Amino acid sequence: MYSFTQNDSLSLGVDWNYMYPSGLAKQYLNETFMPLADNFDVSARFNSDWNWFLDDEIMGRIQAGDYQLEQIVFHEIIHGLGFISSWYTWLGDGDDVLLPGYVVRNASGLCVGLSKPYIFNKFMADNVNNIWFKDHAEVLRAGTESVTPTDNYTLWLERFRRTPAFSRARTLLRVSQSHMGVTFWFRSPAKPNSSATSILWDYAFLYSPDGFAPGSSLSHVDNKMYDATEDWIMRPSGSPGVKLADYRPQARRYGPVGWRILAMLRALGWRTVLDQPGWGDYGRGIGGVVGAA
Numbered sequence: 001m002y003s004f005t006q007n008d009s010l011s012l013g014v015d016w017n018y019m020y021p022s023g024l025a026k027q028y029l030n031e032t033f034m035p036l037a038d039n040f041d042v043s044a045r046f047n048s049d050w051n052w053f054l055d056d057e058i059m060g061r062i063q064a065g066d067y068q069l070e071q072i073v074f075h076e077i078i079h080g081l082g083f084i085s086s087w088y089t090w091l092g093d094g095d096d097v098l099l100p101g102y103v104v105r106n107a108s109g110l111c112v113g114l115s116k117p118y119i120f121n122k123f124m125a126d127n128v129n130n131i132w133f134k135d136h137a138e139v140l141r142a143g144t145e146s147v148t149p150t151d152n153y154t155l156w157l158e159r160f161r162r163t164p165a166f167s168r169a170r171t172l173l174r175v176s177q178s179h180m181g182v183t184f185w186f187r188s189p190a191k192p193n194s195s196a197t198s199i200l201w202d203y204a205f206l207y208s209p210d211g212f213a214p215g216s217s218l219s220h221v222d223n224k225m226y227d228a229t230e231d232w233i234m235r236p237s238g239s240p241g242v243k244l245a246d247y248r249p250q251a252r253r254y255g256p257v258g259w260r261i262l263a264m265l266r267a268l269g270w271r272t273v274l275d276q277p278g279w280g281d282y283g284r285g286i287g288g289v290v291g292a293a
């Protein structure tokens with residue numbers, strides 16, 4: 001993840017309040033600033049002892065519980081493009097709260113507040129309380145910054161627990177476990193019916209299971225709702241016994257990425273096929289591959 005300077009943010013038109021995935025940051029930065037970003041775009045590790053099969057495997061030889069490696073790699077690459085929330089149980093066991101970033105220290109080693117959230121967070125809405133998660137984050141940021149700084153993390157935590165922000169963070173952990181409680185909003189690829197100048201908005205339900213699942217909750221689309229839809233690839237679990245190619249007929253055009261996932265990546269700042277001339281009139285149920293065409 002990359003954090004732009006305030007000056008760069010102004011000139012590049014990015015949001016200084018958020019961290020961007022390295023691959024996307026490099027699309028904005030010129031060569032002078034390139035060395036500041038990671039020299040790789042996405043980093044991922046895969047189990048060597050998992051029951052993978054490869055794309056060229058004959059379908060009849062694939063066991064029911066086997067996973068196509070390409071499917072999982074593809075899913076992880078999309079996470080690497082920024083499809084990941086930084087709302088997390090950052091304080092760990094015993095402190096059941098949801099925070100948008102981890103506790104950071106200043107140059108003198110004092111705990112002073114929270115890290116910048118990931119850009120994905122900007123588009124998240126709390127449907128239980130009808131409020132943007134970014135507004136919750138603002139309260140939590142101010143709350144943690146109001147805590148008297150100390151280099152003693154345990155003491156800092158004790159002080160933070162006594163703030164109203166801590167209660168808010170606790171409430172948010174409950175919200176993150178509410179069925180249909182969290183949505184991600186984006187510009188709809190569908191064309192407005194009447195005025196060509198108006199913008200249609202649409203949303204996807206994020207994965208919010210009962211019991212916060214670290215690494216899965218909020219960083220995926222809902223497991224059940226998008227099963228057997230064109231947006232299946234960013235569900236929290238892979239689909240065993242299935243090849244990416246099998247989903248092409250269902251997506252009707254150009255591959256296994258659904259229009260919701262594309263529109264979500266576009267919200268983060270990526271240019272997608274949705275921006276190609278003649279591709280702006282995607283209706284529901286039509287997919288396309290990022291960067292293709």
Ligand SMILES: [Zn+2]
Binds near residue numbers: 235
């Ligand atoms: Zn995932």
